[in-house]
Amino acid sequence: MAGIELRSSAFNDHSVIERRYAYEGDNTSPPLAWSGVPDDANELVLLCEDPDAPSGTFAHWIVVGIDPRSEGVAAGQCPTGGTELVNGYHERGWGGPHPPPGDEAHRYFFRLYALSKPCVLPDAPSAQEVHQAVDEQQPASGTLVGLYQR
DSSP states (O other): OOEOOOEEESSTEEEEOOOGGGGOOOOOOOOEEOOOOOTOOOEEEEEEETTTTTTTTTEEEEEEEETTOEEOTTTTTOOOTTTOOTTTTBBBOOOOOOOOTEEEEEEEEEEEEESSSSOOSSOOOOOHHHHHHHHHTOOOEEEEEEEEOO
16 A cells, blocks of 8 residues: 655644644644645545544544545645535534543544545544545555644
């Protein structure tokens, strides 16, 4: 499987995500940039998940149908061509980090998948449902991890 380089001008891999991107802050999605998407990709799927959530892996952002020719997304925007699905907060779009107070820093995995055919998901999928839908067909993917603690 080929690798997509996924990065952010707001934080480095395995570094702290600023409060303005958190749920109790401005709740603005961070800017992301990517490269290395295969030429034969039909669409990109973006997932941000917290595997450290007390109730199990929590989906913070799910976007399907992203234009594979796009190279990123500005803060607070939906990626080009993308459709934002309902997140774990039962809200459409980005829902920022919000770990329980006093927990050690949670890890927020931003995952970008390049798919060869359209991704079919329910309107409010779990992170596990996203993984199941993309794992069989992903020709390429990239991951960026941010940390957040309250």
